[in-house]
Every structure is written in structure tokens, then in C-alpha cells.
Amino acid sequence: MTDHNFSRRTLLGWATGGAAALGVPALAALPADDTARFHLLLAEAEDADARLDPMGAEHPGRAVRPPFVDPLGDDYAAALRRATEATLAGLGRIDRARLSAQDAIAFDVLGYRARQTIGLFRSGLFDLQRQASLDPSFGLQVEFPDFVAGAGAPFATPGDYARGIGRLDLFAAYLNTAVARWREGLAAGVVQPRILAEHVLAQVDALLALPIEQSGFYAAILRMPPAIPSADRAHFETAYRAAIADRIYPGYRRWRTFLATEYLPRATQAVGRWAMKGGDALYAAELARHTTTDTPAAAIHALGLGEVARIRASMERARTDIGFKGDLAAFFAYIRNDPRFYCRTPDELLSKFAAIEARIWTAIPRLFARRPKAPFAVQPLPTLGGQRGTGYYRPGPPDGSAPGVLFFNMAMLPTRPIPTLETLTLHEGIPGHHFQINLARENVSLPPLLRYASSTAYTEGWGLYAESLGRELGMFVDPYQWFGRLDMEMLRAVRLVVDTGMHAERWDRQRAIDYMLANTSMAPGDVAVEIDRYIAAPGQACAYKIGELKLRDLRVRATASLGARFDIRDFHDQVLGTGALPLAVLDGKIGRWLSTGGGSAGSGFDAGRSPA
Secondary structure, eight states: OOOBTBGGGSTTOOOOSOOOOSSOOOGGGSOSSHHHHHHHHHHHHHHHHHHHOTTOOOOTTSOOOOSOOOTTSHHHHHHHHHHHHHHHHHHTTSOGGGSOHHHHHHHHHHHHHHHHHHHHHHHTHHHHHHHTOOOTTTOHHHHHHHIIIIISOOOSSHHHHHHHHHHHHHHHHHHHHHHHHHHHHHHHTOOOBHHHHHHHHHHHHHHHTSOGGGSGGGHHHHTOOTTSOHHHHHHHHHHHHHHIIIIIHHHHHHHHHHIIIIIGGGOBSOOSGGGSTTHHHHHHHHHHHHHSSOOOHHHHHHHHHHHHHHHHHHHHHHHHHHTOOSOHHHHHHHHHHOGGGSOSSHHHHHHHHHHHHHHHHHHHHHHOSBOOSSOEEEEEOSSOGGGSOSEEEEOOOTTSSSOEEEEEOGGGGGGSOGGGHHHHHHHHTTTTHHHHHHHHHTOTTSOHHHHTOOOHHHHHHHHHHHHHTTGGGTOOOSHHHHHHHHHHHHHHHHHHHHHHHHHTSOOOHHHHHHHHHHHSOOOHHHHHHHHHHHHHSTTGGGHHHHHHHHHHHHHHHHHHHHGGGOOHHHHHHHHHTTOSOOHHHHHHHHHHHHHTTOSSTTSSOOTTOOBO
């Protein structure tokens, strides 16, 4: 659910991790000192990241970026490749052993992501993924309206509104590029599943059915600050209406025509990557990107089967403790169908979230030495709830002046069980993504590469690990909430099985749905949404369990190594202190911390953090 900015939510979220700027200083002009040379390379990388980020927030201290960047365009591809090659060349001129501990971590992250990105170009997978970019779950056709409706794009000054017009124009050009890429795919035999085309087509129809004044593209006009002069207000109202009517909506209509008349007749009934030309290689790369490991699909599938069996045994014990007389399948049906397990109104749900949050905060100092400055909030999903999943988390500004927000899909109230709400708050909010993302972004001692980094296995692994802290935080005293915790963990274990099942083991969609229904209490409609998300974003769903198991392993190692000197607050500082890291880089960091005897030093946090 998390919007880990989250570049994992853009069409081409292959984290470049800092492609160096296109112009690299001549060798003679480079500083002689390795640290100075690395800091120069980081600055160039940060500038390029800002310029190549399709839809990122504005970060203080970073270069002014275009209001929107087309991630499917040839200019984007050429700039990214040149920049990544420059990064690798720059790293080759630096002696890592001469860097500080924090710089060495940044060096490792920069190199890891640059090597991953250049591998896509050299293998031909970069072009393949552009041709296979239909995505109803995380595609820009729904992400961009959310962004400009209030989930990220700044609208406070006349300059922001003027920039917003340019953003709409550039997005309209992207809509045309996407059709061109899909036509290339059709000509090359790269065709995605029919179910994805149908879902995107439904989203397009739902969006076009909205009057301009009700669309996310126009939302900023409706909340224009009173301080903006009336003449400017009139200008922007006219300009935004024209951009939407003359460029944005016609772009979506071109999608509708193309998908209905050209793509759907040729789309595949099979739902896995294996059925697409080049799909096996692309899926292996997607698994590697999201899990930051080289674990093959077959091993992930086997791991998932083992985790499902383990968690199912715990669920059976929880069912017995509750006193339910039927079997687990009957208990799932009971949770799905009894109205007392569901909120009736958004206000009821929001009040439950607030009560859970208050309980968690009282116990946070037991496990954490610091907390984010930014508050946490839950708000309705901005657009197209009926066409979307549960929702996502988006962090606030790095100065902590506004909250990090869990955007919840209120259209799913009838299928989001109350017994899962404590778990959801722990994962998306406190101490999950709200801590993990904001503590890094608020830490000005980190370079932007680490402050704003994205790594699915780390980020989602932390969210799932945060769920497991519930009992230590005094949560799950209600046996139904504990069952909800197991149910949510089971979902993540099932993902390992069904994602690899569909994309590597040749499962069909119904088999994946049946497996999830047999092992979780999720409603059939929600299960279908989940399965279709895995079809749209192969490999992403495997990152949760892979990351959580690594974090649990690191905690066990730290406890055994430090013995009586182990302090869970220090361990959490170490894990969170340098942002979202590839799992191998995190493993190395924790190993070095243990080799020096543990303690609070070297976490990556500066001395001025807000205590928990």
C-alpha cells in the first residue's frame, strides 16, 4: 500500500539511486580527496535524480526539476543511460576504504542501483518494460490525478499554479507516448494480459465520466488559497479548464480507442510474465529489483509454501483460543460475512484509527529512541476509489510541517475487517512507514540519496516487521485483533506463492484467487483486486516477506551477539538511521555495528533528533 514516493509507484520505478549528471567534470578538475570526489559525484547524482524523477515531490536543497518527466520517452531513456554510465565511471575513481561509514553506505547504495539500472539497458529489458507498462494498480493514469488532486503536488502560490499548467501539458504528452510504446510492443510480440487492459480501460471510462470540475486535475483550482489575486484566479481557472478539456481528456480518449480496438483483441488470456515474449527474463529482473536479492522464483515459491504452513498453524491456535467451533474455512467465512466486523461510515473508521494510534504512541518509547516530527493522519483516497485497491501511505514534507497520510479507500469499508485495523496502523503508520520514511527524510545529516531512497524489500519489510512489534507495544490484546494480525501476515506469505505461481509456475488467475481465499479471510472481491495487482506489478508483492524475514534474522543475530548489551532501541536506530537500503547493504551495516560492540553510535541519525 505504501507510496514510497514513492518511485516504486511510477511506471518505471527501477530505482536509479543517483544517476550522475549528464556533464561530468574533466578528470583534471576532480578533487584529489576521495571524500570530496564522492560528495561531488553524489551532488551530480542528486541533480540527475531530480531531473529524471517522473512525479516526485519538490525537495529543499535539490535541483529544480521539470514539473513532470515522461518516463516512457526516448529523451528520458537516453539521459538515464548516459547518467548511469557516468555514475559507474565516477565510482570507479573513488577508494571506498577512504570514506566515512555513512559515505561508504551511500557508495554501496549508489553502486548497487546504478549496476541494476545499466543491466536493464544492456540486457534489452529497459525497452521491454516500456512496451509492457499497462498497470491499473500503480500506473500514472491513476497516480497522476492523485498527485495533482492533493496527494503530493504543491499548490500554494501563483508560481505553483503556473507550474501546474506545464505539468498538465507534459502529462498529456505522456498519454500519447504510452500508446506509441504499446503499439511497439504489439509489433514486437510483447503483449500483456487481457485482464490488465480491461482494468485500465475501466479506469479511463470512469475518469472520463467525471465533469471537469469533479476531476482530480481540477481539484487544485477548487482549493486555491484566498491570497492569490483575483486576476490570477480567473486566469488559472480558464487555463486549467482548457488544459483538461483540450489535452488531458482527449489523451484519455485516445487510450480508450486504442485499448478497445487494437490492444484487447490481441491481449493474452494467460496472466503471467512467462506468457509474454521476454517475460521470464523480465520477471527475474523484477524479483531482483523488488527483493534486492538474487533469489530465484522457485526458491521464493518454496519459501512461501513453508510460511503459509507455519502461519496457518498459528491461525488454528488463535481460532481455538477465540472459541470458534467450526474449522478455519468456516471462521474465514464468519469474519467475511458478519456485519459487526465492518465499519459503516468513513467517520467510524477514522475514529477507530485515531483510538489505535493513541494507544500505540504511549508505548513507542519502549522500542524507539526517537519519533518523526511529522504527525500521522488518515484521509480518504482522493480519486477513483471504486477502481482502486485499499490505498497507500504518502509522507509529508521533510521539515515535518505537515502530516504523513494514509490514504484509505473508503469504497472498501464493507470488505476491510475491523480486526485488521491495528495491524494496518502499525504497518502504514506507527511505527511502520510513517517512522521509516519520515525519520530518514527529516534527518538532514543524510545525503538526499539516503534521505529519499526507495527499496521495496526494505520498506515493505519494515512495514511487516512493524506489525510483528504489536504485542511488544501492548496491542493485540483483543483475540480478534491478534487473528487479524495473523491474517495480514498470511496475506504476505500467500503473495510469495501466488506471485511466483502466476509468473513462473504458470498458474492461471482463478487458481491464485482460490489459493488466497483458502488461506485468508479476505473477501472475494478484495482477493480479485489483490491478484490483479500482482499481475500488474510482478515481483513487488514478494518483497514484503523477504524483507521482514531479513529484519527478523538481523534482530536475532544482534540479540545473540550482544547479549545483555542488546537494546532494541539501538537496533531500530541502526535499521532506520540511513534510509531504505538494499538488503545486502543493510546486512553489512548491521554486521559492522555488531563487530564494534553495538551501542547507539553510528546509526546515521544526527544529534538533534526528536526523542520518542
